[in-house]
Amino acid sequence: MGEKLAIEGGKKTVPDGIAKPWPIITQDDMDAVQEVLKRGVIWGPDAIEKTALEREWAEYCGVKYCIVTNSGTSAMHACVAGAGVETGDEVIVPAFTFWATAQAVLCQNAIPVFVDIDPVTYNIDPNKIEEKITDRTKAIIVVHAHGLPCDMDEINAIAEKHGLSVLEDAAHAHGSEYRERKAGNLGDMAMFSLNGTKNLPGGEGGFVTTNNPDFFEKARLTCMFGEKKVPKGNIRPYDAHTMGNNYRPVEMTCAFVRSQLRRLDEYNRLRIENVNYLTRELGKIKSIITPPEPGDRKNVYHIYRIKLDPAAAGYPNIDPEDFRWAVQSALFAEGVPVMEWHSFPVPGQKIFQNLDAYGRGCPWNCGHARKGIRYDAGDYPETQKMFAASFVLYTIYGSNGLDLMKYYVDAFHKVFGRLDEIVTNPKYYTRIRASA
Ligand SMILES: Cc1ncc(COP(=O)(O)O)c(C=O)c1O
Incomplete structure (x- = not known):
């Protein structure tokens, strides 16, 4: 049956304190x-x-x-x-x-x-x-x-x-x-x-x-x-x-x-090495969508984004955001510092909803702007879908190496091996950090 998930009181996969900070200062x-x-x-x-x-x-x-x-x-x-x-x-x-x-x-x-x-x-x-x-x-x-x-x-x-x-x-x-x-x-x-x-x-x-x-x-x-x-x-x-x-x-x-x-090029090389390993290993879990790698460009992976496909995991009826929160919380509890990088489209922010940057509605009603401009987060469905279904990992930076990435992959396998315990439990459909 394997080990109990950390979010359910089991032992963490990633030992505390092994992720090193960024930047590397020499x-x-x-x-x-x-x-x-x-x-x-x-x-x-x-x-x-x-x-x-x-x-x-x-x-x-x-x-x-x-x-x-x-x-x-x-x-x-x-x-x-x-x-x-x-x-x-x-x-x-x-x-x-x-x-x-x-x-x-x-x-x-x-x-x-x-x-x-x-x-x-x-x-x-x-x-x-x-x-x-x-x-x-x-x-x-x-x-x-x-x-x-x-x-x-x-x-x-x-x-x-x-x-x-x-x-x-x-x-x-x-x-x-x-x-x-x-x-x-x-x-x-x-x-x-x-x-x-x-x-x-x-x-x-x-x-x-x-x-x-x-x-x-x-x-x-x-x-x-x-x-x-x-x-x-x-x-x-x-x-x-x-x-x-x-x-x-x-x-x-x-x-x-x-x-x-x-040292920038060398540090970027180390990031890419970490990411290539993660992408290869996590790509084996069929509900995980790793970042695209178009052949005509080089990504230096400031951030590594992981998207989840609940249907591919066998849960076509679970809301992708509920599914993502459950997985994210379970991974976090295992010691993988997965997190959000923003959570809704920028036009949904208050300043755009209120149409007021400088007071008195400027610049939207300063007289020079086109009339009738409005912002609605719902007009950006792909951005919303991405936020709902994905989280990011920062610690792929060059202070860390494959030893840490291997722990991360083990944690993913542990969580994806026991998905039923978390994704069918509504108590995990929200950010849970306490046990981490
Ligand atoms: C995409 C993007 N643009 C602009 C900025 C602003 O840069 P700074 O924080 O150096 O002011 C950031 C900062 O994180 C960013 O992520």
Whole structure:
């Protein structure tokens, strides 16, 4: 009969404390930060580490320009502003993303227009973009969700046909590739996040990348108080040309990220090794749908998403969300840190339901926006279905190896070997963490 499930009081499969944290911080990282402190220059628009990191990341992505920022959220805003998005313009955004993607559009007083995802890739569905384009549309933001690049050829062709810019949210995609080109170089402009969870971690921080000198200059203004760059030796005139923020990073972060960047490819390789093992082993359980692996792109797996098919497990009449909660809770109790990464489409968030970003209903009723825009989470059924039927795993990152993945696979086999005990019991149709 095998061992009792941990959620039912049995022994956990995965021993406590064996999953290591992310990021991996080495002596080199510490020396790099200490070097900055010894140098005594801890900030500056043209400071040594910032300038070097901009050059190195531009080289890594194969683009002409890079700006380091103090967050991915600020980098996303700089992209939207850089592409010339203005009050009342519309920008296409996938319904499945972190809301910072849409927030960047609102920061320009512009209007996010959401598009549902492809049920296989979980990325924006290119076949659903054109029906959302109006005479106000200015740009399409694509999000390489969890590290898998979007269908860029199709999306770039739509953008070209309608005269739109394509902006990449590559927050999850440091080192991802589409047809041998790196994320960050797949559209007109891109952003990355350097938040501590990311494949290239910096604590907080971000990048803007582009080949377009005008977009670069406008993005730079957004990051630097709206002021133009002063040629070396000239006096700063303190003269803002446009809205701008202080989106600059500090030198300690830049030095740390430069040091981490030297190991990015190796850490991505380790993630992919972990994921390949999981995908091979979990793929043997017929109700588990592992992430797709299109042959023309490289996924760097910031997050590993696992989808469940109750019918394939022999439970065609159980609601997929009930089934998923039961399995997720049982796995969690076994010591597999499976979790949600968001739970409903971004247009379902309060700000879109209330149609109010700045007070008084702005930007939707500021006079420049198209009238009658409304948001309903139910308009994005594929995003909803994905959330209902799936959960994610973060600990595939490169601090962990196949020893941990093997424990995970054992836990999946244990739970899927005793499914009847949990999926037919309504007490497990909700998040259960207590026993973990
Ligand atoms: C898809 C996506 N876009 C944008 C961001 C914002 O980045 P940051 O947290 O660095 O501001 C995140 C952050 O997790 C994200 O996941």
